[in-house]
Amino acid sequence: MRFNVSSELAYQFRSPGTLILNIHALKTSSQQILEEFFLVEPYFFYEELLSLSADNRFVRINVTEPSPLKLRYKATVDNSYTLLDPSDLYEVPLRDMDALVLSYLNPSRYCQSDKLYRLANNMFGHIENAFEKVLALTEWIYNNVEYLSGSTNSQTSAYDTVTEQAGVCRDFAHLGIALCRALTIPARYFTGYSYKLSPPDFHACFEAYLGGRWIIFDPTRLAPLNGLVKIATGRDAADTAIASIFGDVQFDAISVTCESAEDNFVPHSYTQLNARPLSYL
Amino acid sequence: MRFNVSSELAYQFRSPGTLILNIHALKTSSQQILEEFFLVEPYFFYEELLSLSADNRFVRINVTEPSPLKLRYKATVDNSYTLLDPSDLYEVPLRDMDALVLSYLNPSRYCQSDKLYRLANNMFGHIENAFEKVLALTEWIYNNVEYLSGSTNSQTSAYDTVTEQAGVCRDFAHLGIALCRALTIPARYFTGYSYKLSPPDFHACFEAYLGGRWIIFDPTRLAPLNGLVKIATGRDAADTAIASIFGDVQFDAISVTCESAEDNFVPHSYTQLNARPLSYL
Amino acid sequence: MRFNVSSELAYQFRSPGTLILNIHALKTSSQQILEEFFLVEPYFFYEELLSLSADNRFVRINVTEPSPLKLRYKATVDNSYTLLDPSDLYEVPLRDMDALVLSYLNPSRYCQSDKLYRLANNMFGHIENAFEKVLALTEWIYNNVEYLSGSTNSQTSAYDTVTEQAGVCRDFAHLGIALCRALTIPARYFTGYSYKLSPPDFHACFEAYLGGRWIIFDPTRLAPLNGLVKIATGRDAADTAIASIFGDVQFDAISVTCESAEDNFVPHSYTQLNARPLSYL
Amino acid sequence: MRFNVSSELAYQFRSPGTLILNIHALKTSSQQILEEFFLVEPYFFYEELLSLSADNRFVRINVTEPSPLKLRYKATVDNSYTLLDPSDLYEVPLRDMDALVLSYLNPSRYCQSDKLYRLANNMFGHIENAFEKVLALTEWIYNNVEYLSGSTNSQTSAYDTVTEQAGVCRDFAHLGIALCRALTIPARYFTGYSYKLSPPDFHACFEAYLGGRWIIFDPTRLAPLNGLVKIATGRDAADTAIASIFGDVQFDAISVTCESAEDNFVPHSYTQLNARPLSYL
Structure with missing residues (x-):
């Protein structure tokens, strides 16, 4: 089954800080990422980490100065069960x-x-x-x-x-x-x-x-x-927290979508x- | 530094059950096991497991019938810090x-x-x-x-x-x-x-x-x-529980020792x- | 129904202190105390208090010096329901x-x-x-x-x-x-x-x-x-604590009895x- | 010291229910109620209760049908300390x-x-x-x-x-x-x-x-x-809950005032x- 998923999160960093995000679709033998897009606005250095047991793929963003921060993630995933x-x-x-x-x-x-x-x-x-x-x-x-x-x-x-x-x-x-x-x-x-x-x-x-x-x-x-x-x-x-926040940060907004990319979905x-x-x- | 360590644990299994023990000295780059001895009395099948992060070496014993159970562990360890x-x-x-x-x-x-x-x-x-x-x-x-x-x-x-x-x-x-x-x-x-x-x-x-x-x-x-x-x-x-017990089991006794195998120990x-x-x- | 009840408690007061006991049978319209006996050994000044709602009759004992303390209570109670x-x-x-x-x-x-x-x-x-x-x-x-x-x-x-x-x-x-x-x-x-x-x-x-x-x-x-x-x-x-203890006190022993003073008790x-x-x- | 106090509370009773309010100024030897006013809108039968220890004066309102409910309390109190x-x-x-x-x-x-x-x-x-x-x-x-x-x-x-x-x-x-x-x-x-x-x-x-x-x-x-x-x-x-609510009730609004009725208040x-x-x- 193919799904198009997306999420957007918005924060206000009132101090420098770190954000650890857990919103990327996992890559497994039964879940392939066909397309993926991740954007940090404004840009701050970030890197992707994988947990030891490979069941958790997260992103750490180092926000070096007070700033609003917007995160956008989009992916097309092929999923089997x-x-x-x-x-x-x-x-x-x-x-x-x-x-x-x-x-x-x-x-x-x-x-x-x-x-x-x-x-x-x-x-x-x-x-x-x-x-x-x-x-x-x-x-x-x-x-x-x-x-x-x-x-x-x-x-x-x-x-x-x-x-x-x-x-x-x-x-x-x-x-x-x-x-x-x-x-x-x-x-x-x-x-x-x-x-x-x-x-x-x-x-x-x-x-x-x-x-x-x-x-x-x-x-x-x-x-x-x-x-x-x-x-x-x-x-x-x-x-597996969606977001772990370190610093003086205010949460502003979240939006999440998940759509089937196929016609024949039987729940x-x-x-x-x-x-x-x-x-x- | 060398240490001689030992532990003995005694249980009564009133039903078949499983015991997961965490009493073996860990093997690390700064801790070598020079000698080691482990005895299950009476004998039941057991195997050693290592946690994914290699910070935990444990032994699982399958006790297949009601029985008293005695575990003896002894080791000489060379340890640096x-x-x-x-x-x-x-x-x-x-x-x-x-x-x-x-x-x-x-x-x-x-x-x-x-x-x-x-x-x-x-x-x-x-x-x-x-x-x-x-x-x-x-x-x-x-x-x-x-x-x-x-x-x-x-x-x-x-x-x-x-x-x-x-x-x-x-x-x-x-x-x-x-x-x-x-x-x-x-x-x-x-x-x-x-x-x-x-x-x-x-x-x-x-x-x-x-x-x-x-x-x-x-x-x-x-x-x-x-x-x-x-x-x-x-x-x-x-x-890191010393013993995780599954079954109808009564704890009987424990004894633990740790001795320096050298003369010059300065706390x-x-x-x-x-x-x-x-x-x- | 008549009952003979008794209790004995023993403590070691390692410092002066106060003991508030709640072991006396309550006096109510349906529970009469026919006979009652209370002994503090050795003797220390004590007094009986009744809670505002009269549902709790307690005794406060002022132990003025380190001492063992023995309390004996006995009563014959006539009780209806x-x-x-x-x-x-x-x-x-x-x-x-x-x-x-x-x-x-x-x-x-x-x-x-x-x-x-x-x-x-x-x-x-x-x-x-x-x-x-x-x-x-x-x-x-x-x-x-x-x-x-x-x-x-x-x-x-x-x-x-x-x-x-x-x-x-x-x-x-x-x-x-x-x-x-x-x-x-x-x-x-x-x-x-x-x-x-x-x-x-x-x-x-x-x-x-x-x-x-x-x-x-x-x-x-x-x-x-x-x-x-x-x-x-x-x-x-x-x-309604049986005993509230203030001071450095060690509990030693308790014994309690309750006997029917009649023959025809039907549970x-x-x-x-x-x-x-x-x-x- | 004289104070003018007031409170208003508004509820929606979606079912019949009971409200126990604790907003009346207490009458004590050092706190006199000079004037007092209490209104239940719409009117439902209510009565005032006093706790056994006389430290709590409350009002119980029996709301016999679904209804909005407004409570108004006002008092002038003379208070000494x-x-x-x-x-x-x-x-x-x-x-x-x-x-x-x-x-x-x-x-x-x-x-x-x-x-x-x-x-x-x-x-x-x-x-x-x-x-x-x-x-x-x-x-x-x-x-x-x-x-x-x-x-x-x-x-x-x-x-x-x-x-x-x-x-x-x-x-x-x-x-x-x-x-x-x-x-x-x-x-x-x-x-x-x-x-x-x-x-x-x-x-x-x-x-x-x-x-x-x-x-x-x-x-x-x-x-x-x-x-x-x-x-x-x-x-x-x-x-001492301000309001104890029994029934399917929604809280709507509260307002509270407390003014000094004299000029010479020294905090x-x-x-x-x-x-x-x-x-x-």
């Missing part, structure tokens, strides 16, 4: 996980799975099939957590959300991840451009490691699972009967 | 940090630096020299946090400790890391064997990234800075006049 | 609550009902009958929170317990209270002596204001509802079919 | 506190003094004079906590503010109270109208029990200490040399 058979998505035994996968069992800043162990097991521990288990917790989040813009902030974590039951996509994803890890299922945060998300914005959901693959889940049900263009994966939003979701699990990698 | 000039330990500009170093600015499970920004800057932001700044926060922890065995548990984080002001080495280290990151200084958790630690146990302290090097700090002041044998570094204790600490910063790598 | 008809236990409209009852809707130190509003309403808001609603949340606590001595401490609150799902009677009661208040049902903490509690100890449960009366609930199900001798009610454990619980709600006042 | 000698403000021994005063040592929803014991004693425990001690902690709050509208919400507590160091008058007061209680000084929350507060609004500060009197403190330093008209005192904002603050402690009761 695999639909799997639910019965293949067994719970991977710990002995078959490599070191990187194991690290996605650890609690992280926004996903304190260590505090949710009893709760997760009381609620979902009885479900035998691993894919059903993650579906069930995703559905529970959808049914119980109210999507409420402005109800949370950058410090809100899964430990808050499991009780307060309101938040935005980021909070929904963190809670899904924390519940998975509490059930000994590796899970990671996924940020991306999202086709048919309304209003358009960056989106966050999560991937769980099932049957040896990373399967996508979206507890918000706000957009089709097969309309995502991956920006990054990481332990949680701390690893995929897990609410359909016999829905097949979807993996981007 | 560098003493630096405090004036070289400038605060590294963000533009000169690589992707891995930048990740040590992110908040993590036990080091919620994002919540300590104002506090850290109110308390230590006025100190110009970066090494002095980290020394000052380390000294503040030493002076204000009471070392109190049993006062905290595996869920205690820097956010708790900054207020409750009691804890053990792990809590001291987490608070040091969180304060550094809140001051835009990358910092990471360090676990190791520690010479002259009393009572003997695994030790935890932290490293701050100053002048392009990782400098060791120990807010507990319980042991000499040059008597450490590194086991692992990571974002916090979530990455190094930052409380000495004009003390020089110490880096293991 | 009322069994009600569930259909009378309607949800009291706010307009019919007096100022004191209204104050039991406020969040308190250990019962942060303001944070549980959505959760409580998602889980129990659909239940029409008020008594059924409180029964349901009490049953949910019983089924999901593990009774685990030592798993919590004096800082643990309902906000922790709702997620971590382990605790002791105090934590069970706090969670019950917080959920009631989040559902706009006034609720208060109840401490007392408890017949047939095993092992014998002080007990904590809670009362909800239904149909214009305070109805007793015990999410632990550890003892009969009609075997309680009230010591105090309050907003939560902060108001009452809400797990029986058509169980009738019980009110002590 | 006492200036004391700092040397009289000794720390009251526990043996001389009555039951009500003792209750202001307990931790409460927004003032978790039990968690701040070490911190408070590390920072202020060395100060001998009790008035100086409370002045010092008030000054520390003023110097370290940033007054930042919108940075906190109705769930923010002293435990948050001591670390995050931003908030509004309510948060400043909660932190002052929690620190006092952690130092064994009874403290209570104070809400009122405040002369020369800019922008005009309800104000919150706190009272500490020193030398047998309640002494006023305001860590925000936003208004003169002798320009306050007391609405209520309580354990914290949970007891009093503790930043003046040899400032004298001020007590309203």
